[in-house]
Amino acid sequence: xxxxxxxxxxxxxxxxxxxxxxxxxxxxxxxxxxxxxxxxxxxxxxxxxxxxxxxxxxxxxxxxxxxxxxxxxxxxxxxxxxxxxxxxxxxxxxxxxxxxxxxxxxxxxxxxxxxxxxxxxxxxxxxxxxxxxxxxxxxxxxxxxxxxxxxxxxxxxxxxxxxxxxxxxxxxxxxxxxxxxxxxxxxxxxxxxxxxxxxxxxxxxxxxxxxxxxxxxxxxxxxxxxxxxxxxxxxxxxxxxxxxxxxxxxxxxxxxxxxxxxxxxxxxxxxx
Numbered sequence: 001x002x003x004x005x006x007x008x009x010x011x012x013x014x015x016x017x018x019x020x021x022x023x024x025x026x027x028x029x030x031x032x033x034x035x036x037x038x039x040x041x042x043x044x045x046x047x048x049x050x051x052x053x054x055x056x057x058x059x060x061x062x063x064x065x066x067x068x069x070x071x072x073x074x075x076x077x078x079x080x081x082x083x084x085x086x087x088x089x090x091x092x093x094x095x096x097x098x099x100x101x102x103x104x105x106x107x108x109x110x111x112x113x114x115x116x117x118x119x120x121x122x123x124x125x126x127x128x129x130x131x132x133x134x135x136x137x138x139x140x141x142x143x144x145x146x147x148x149x150x151x152x153x154x155x156x157x158x159x160x161x162x163x164x165x166x167x168x169x170x171x172x173x174x175x176x177x178x179x180x181x182x183x184x185x186x187x188x189x190x191x192x193x194x195x196x197x198x199x200x201x202x203x204x205x206x207x208x209x210x211x212x213x214x215x216x217x218x219x220x221x222x223x224x225x226x227x228x229x230x231x232x233x234x235x236x237x238x239x240x241x242x243x244x245x246x247x248x249x250x251x252x253x254x255x256x257x258x259x260x261x262x263x264x265x266x267x268x269x270x271x272x
Contacts, residue, residue, distance in 0.1 A: 021070035022088050025063045029095025032059035033102055040106040050180045056103060057177040061243075063095035064166045085144070089137040096169035097133035101126035103176055104191045125192040129172075132199035133165045139203070160208045163201035167208070167250055171198055174243035181240040201251060208254040 032055075039052035067088070074084055105126040143161065172195065179187055 018070045018074035018084050019087060021066045021073060022084065022091050025066040025070065025088075025095055026091035028059045028063035028066065029091065029099050032056040032063070032095065032099040035059060036099065036102045036106055053103065053107070053180050054177060056099065057173040060095060060099055060169055060173045063091075063099075064170060067092060067095070067166055082145075085141055089141055092137055092165050093134055096165045097130045097137075100169045100172040101130045101133075101195075104129075104172060104195060107176060107179075107188050108191060122192065125195050129168075129195045129199045132202045133168065136162055136165050136168075136202040158210055160210050162204050162206060163198065163208055163251060163254065164210075165202060167247065168198045168202050170243070170247040171251055174240075174247050178240045178244045198251070201255070206254055206258040208250070 035052045035056035039049045039056065042049040042052060070084070070088060074081075105122055108122050108125075139162070140160075172191070175191065175194070178184070
């Protein structure tokens with residue numbers, strides 16, 4: 001009984017610094033939702049609406065940075081807890097689920113007034129994305145539960161099972177920023193089908209690199225190092241384009257690697 005009580009107490013512990021970053025994640029996600037609403041109902045100036053959308057994008061990016069920091073701080077200090085994991089998932093559902101879904105839902109209405117189909121079913125695309133984000137977060141919490149026998153294997157894995165929700169949100173918000181910055185709102189029609197693809201990737205078994213093990217001691221090949229420097233330079237020159245390129249490259253690289261691995265596995269089975 002004492003052991004059970006101690007386990008419950010350890011699981012429910014609230015560690016200040018990791019939980020602070022998680023709370024910031026939730027805060028920035030909440031502000032992003034407010035900016036999306038303000039952009040939608042900003043009738044006096046299209047420039048002001050675009051400004052609100054841009055702010056919403058950068059708020060989601062700030063939430064992503066906080067999401068990255070809370071887990072890293074918890075692991076570095078050995079302060080991981082089941083409460084922290086659940087709290088993190090709730091914050092992620094708001095910042096990387098509701099905020100991007102709302103952003104696309106509002107954006108596809110005004111530039112597509114000549115397409116009644118999207119005005120009538122646009123909310124469905126947003127909900128499917130949000131639903132898959134919730135399923136992805138719940139599945140992650142289940143497969144990384146320390147009470148399961150596969151926990152150590154998943155804990156030491158360098159890959160995520162399915163597209164991570166923050167990366168999925170990154171694709172959406174980076175394209176929103178790109179379309180707004182270069183006045184390409186007519187291309188907003190690509191967002192609904194892209195959301196369906198991203199929703200499927202989140203609940204798929206396609207593996208994506210987690211970068212959890214990257215630290216100051218991590219070694220890199222010359223090619224990877226040069227690509228990394230090029231990405232940093234591109235980001236300093238054209239932030240909007242660089243963000244979209246980075247996130248799109250991430251999701252399609254994972255898909256490409258998955259296809260190549262399956263082909264190699266089939267060839268090996270055929271040989272044997």
